[in-house]
Amino acid sequence: MARFFNRRSSSARALLALSASTLALVAQPAAAQDEADNQNTESSQPAVAGGEIIVTAQFREQNLQDTPLAITAVNAATMEAKSQTDLAQVADQAPNVQIRPQTAAYGPSVTASIRGIGQNDFNPAYEPGVGIYIDDIYYPSLTGAIFDTLDLDRVEILRGPQGTLSGRNSIGGAIKMYSKMPNGTNSGFVEGSYGSRNKISVRAAADFALTDKIFARISGVAKRQDGYIDQLDFGCVYPAGGSATFVNSDTGVTMPVNPAGGEPARVFNDSCRVAKLGGVNYQAGRAILRFEPSDKFDFTIIGDYTDDDRTGAGQVLQATRTKSSPNVATPSGLPFDNRFICGKWCNFQVDGQAAGVFVGGIPGANGLALAAVEDSNRTKYRGWGVSGQANLELSDTVQVTSITGYREFDTHFTADGDLSPARTGFGINNLSNWSFSQELRANWEATDTVFVTVGGYYFEQGSVYDSIQDLRYIPPYPLQFRQPDHINADAKAVFANIGWEIVPDLNLNAGVRYTKETKDQNYFRYNLDGTINGFLDPVGVAYGAGYEGPDTNDSDGDGDTTEIVKALTGSVAKYKGDKVDWRVALDYRINEQFLVYASVATGFKGGGSNPRPFNAFQLLSFDPETLTAYEVGVKSDLFDRRLRLNVSAFQNEYKSIQQSVSPCPLPPELSAYATPSACRINGGDARIRGLEAEMNAEPVDGLRLDGAISYLDFKYTYVVPGTGILPTDPGTGMPKWKASAGIQYDIDLASAGSLTPRVDVAYQDETFSGFDGTGVNRLAQYLPSFTTVNARLTWRNEERDLSVALEVTNLTDEYYFYSVFDQRNNNGGRIVAPARPREWALTVKKEF
Incomplete structure (x- = not known):
């Protein structure tokens, strides 16, 4: 793969991240909890009925219930109890939050949205609308963003724009993951699981002291599982001159492949199965070293590595729109139509496109020989990062914080645009990214009632998106090309925040941040x-x-x-922008039970240039999105703190929304260059309103209840004329309604230990997923609503250092979709990624 940035330079940045952190006079970024809380073991319980959760959203440690923000904070015990092993599963049960894996066209990436604002395209020319942070280090991409919850202390999900508190690209909100910090306790755990489709998972962590001043913690995870989508060889299933049948190897029964009103069986004759897509082959590790030479200074260095090498995303062909084009037909001349719909759990994906000769089109296209392209069906992601965090207490009232980080990843994936031997489109994709960040801030407790934070931030990254695209559906000409585009970007910011207790129980929190950013995108289009x-x-x-x-x-x-x-x-497209974001929040504690708050905050997502032009006229730039959010909320602890209920309502004024359109909105004299296209423009403005509620309760000892519900309403207030966007368009890729509920009960078995059954239910309304087509003929696409049920039964011994858990996810075997990729407007098909079917696992965990 071609690389357009100096690897030696990027390695130097990694060393700079380490050395700058080591030498800086810096502060451990407001740790989630004090030392006693950090020793929280995996068997501890979620914080309800008088428990406390400490968050750091406003640059200092605060009780969750004293923070005037809509925050979902989940600790390690809650994630374990709910069988949540990755970030997407945590987001599933947070109100107005959604993280979903994408179809194979977008590789190992996700779509991430909070309160209807986010991003669904992995291309490095676009900025995420939800900021993701790993131990306060910004992760700049949607690629590889479904992180395992390996050895996390907690996850904080901050809803609403975090422009002053977290910075750029957190316009919808921010998701922050915090690792368990070492304390020299000589403790740890080992966990092993076995389950459906040969699922094998091993997790382990160890915390130990090297000296009385140096502590270490290492952790790792390895998990493998067979896929759940059968990839079949079309020619094997439909042999020339033979019947269209398969033999179910479990039952021995011969059945038609696509029976009317039915579907193929899940297991096919092994000779026709090429692979099982949607598999798991994931390994990751983390090492943390903490140095505490005195009570005035501490330093922490964190390194992590991830290797994800698996079969491609599980996806199926759901619908086609037949168009007469010999160029997209199979090598034997079959048109691309519904005969290639295999069923709910299978596809006819091939690993490339055969050679051919283009028929028709503009001069020079007819008779043009097209080469064959091929690649494996595996998706590969390798990433690593190193960060340095330290803390220097200059006086009883002043602390200085520095956080330095370097991250890098490489990924390779392929995508068949039709899941069949037809030749509509095939892509071979390589994406590399490195990023370096440095934050320096000072906290000053000016008086007993005034807390001030000032600081600066620098971020730099480089990306290479090197892909081969073979697109034969374009009517006037074929497109076989390589595009080794590369992007360099940086951002600088200064910020200040003040917390002021105006009078007892009445607090003001205000902040401002100035950001200046640049981005250069370099374009190349080769045969x-x-x-x-x-x-x-x-x-x-x-x-x-x-x-x-x-x-x-x-x-x-x-x-x-x-x-x-x-x-x-x-060509080089240059973007420069700057923005001032601000936030004002006022909260009042009525009594020990109730806190009320109101806030106004802004945020933005950076601009750029169209990353997928089909000609130079489509090198259109787009401006940043901006948001002003108004929010009110109530946080309450009732009935002697046995019930915690937090409610928030918000209205977002969303401006200059970045949207993909086709055709490109070019002047009339350039209309011939408007298609084919995949242009990104600022399409209009919208108003988003919503309600959210979260509940945790322990009505009697041992019985725990939790739940969340959210509502979201999107409405355009202005659309740019001539773009094809209509004021009545749904506009957001999030469900209008979302809800979840969980219940567990700890049954005391005396000397035999305890038994804890738990059930979680989640509902999601239908979700708008984009349009197929343009203008009046476009078709609105929706992912159907669904309800899922997860169950878990956990036994713990009397010492609570040994547990055995049986879990079942998607207990009712609900058939629903993670995402959709619809190319029916371009001689392609509607491809959906079904969620994982019912799965079970048995897990044994030993703590020491």
Whole structure:
């Protein structure tokens, strides 16, 4: 894979991250809990009935119930009790929060949204709308963002714009993961699981003291599981001259592949199965070293590594729209139509496209030989990071904090655009990213009632998205090209925040942040032999890469040799922007039971340039999104703290929404260049309103209840004319209603230990997933609503250091979808990613 950034330079940044952190006079970023809380073991229980959860959303340790923010805080015990092993599962039960794995077209990436604002495209030209942080280090991509909950102390989900508290690209909210810190307790755990489809999982962690001043914690996870979508060889299932049947190897019964009104069986003759998609093969590790030479200074260094090498995303072809085009037919001449719909749990994906000859199209296209492209069906992600965090107490009232981090990942994945031997589209994708960040801040307790934070932040990253695209559905010409585009970006910010107890029980929290950012995107469009692609870049072919000047050779054939033209290959799109964000929150504690608050906050998501132009005229820029959010809320602890109920209501004024449209909104004289397209523009403004409620209760000792419910209403207030966007469009990729509920009861068995049954139920309303088509003919697409049930039965011994748990996820075997990729408008199909079917696992855990 071509690389357009200096690896030596990126390695130097990693060393700088380590050395700068070591030498800085810095503060451990407001730890989640004090030392006693950090020794919280895996067998501890969720904080209800008088328990406390400490969060750090406002740059200092605060009780969750004293923080004027809508926060879902989940500790390790809660995640274990709910069988939550990755970030997406944690988000499932938070109100107005959604993280979903994508279809294979987007590789090992996610769509992430909070309160209807986020991002669903992994392309590094786009900024995430939800900020994800690992031990206060910003993770800049949606790729690889379904992190395992390995040895986490807690997860904080902050809903609403965090422009002053977290910075850029947290316009919808922020998700922060915090590792368990070492305390030298000489403790740890080992956990092993076995379950459905040969699921094997091993987790372990150890906390120990190297000296009386140096503590370490190491942890690791390895998990494997067979996939749940059968990938079949179409020619094997439909042999030439044979019948369209398969043999169920479990029952021996011969059945038609796609019976009317039914579906194929889950298990096929092994000779026709190519692979089982949606498998798991994940390994990760983390090491933490904490140095405490005195009670005035401590330093922590964290390193982690992830290796995810598995079969591609589980997905199936759900629908097609037949168009007459010999270019997308199979090598034997079969048109792409519903015959390739395999069923609910299988597809006919192939690992490439056969060679062929293009038929029809513009001059130079007819009769053009097209090469074969192929690759494996595996998705690979490897990432690592190192960060340094330390704390220096300059005086009883002043502490200085520095957080330095470096992260890097590489991923490789392929995507068949039709899940069949047809030749509509195939992509081979390589994406690399490195990022470096440095934050320095000072906390000053000016008086007993005033707490001030000031600081600065620097972020830099480089990405290379090097892909081969084979798109044969374009009517005028074929597209076989390589695009090794690379992007460099940086951001600088200064910020200040003040917490002021105006009078007892009445508090003001206010903050401001100024951010300045830049981004350079470099475009390249080559044929597979390395020459410039003439269909995408005729100017580049005529004059060379990077050319911009008069069209003396009349490269576009319009007869005008004086017009100024530009080569797509070698073009650089530059974006610069700056923004001031602010936040004001007022809270009042009525009594020990009730806190009320109101806040106004802003946030933004950075702009850029269209990353997928099909010609130089489509090099359109888009501006940042902005948001102003108004929120009121109540936090309560009732009935002697046996019931915790938090409620919030909000209204977001959402401006300059970044949206994908087709065709590109070009001037009338350039309409011939408007399609094919995948343009990103600022499409309009909207108002988003919502309600959220979260509850935790322990009505009697041992019985624990929790639940959440949310409502979201999106409405356009303005749409840009000529874009195809309508004021009545749904606009958001989140459900209007979402709810979850859980119940568990600890049964004391005396010397035999305890038994804890638990059940969790989650509901999600139908979700708008985009449009197929353009203008009046476009079709609104929705993912259907669904309800899932998870159950877990846990036995613990009397000493509570040994546990055995039987868990079942998706107990009712609900058939629903994570995501959809619809290309029916381009001779493709509607591809959906079904969620995992019912699965069980038996887990044994030993703590020491």
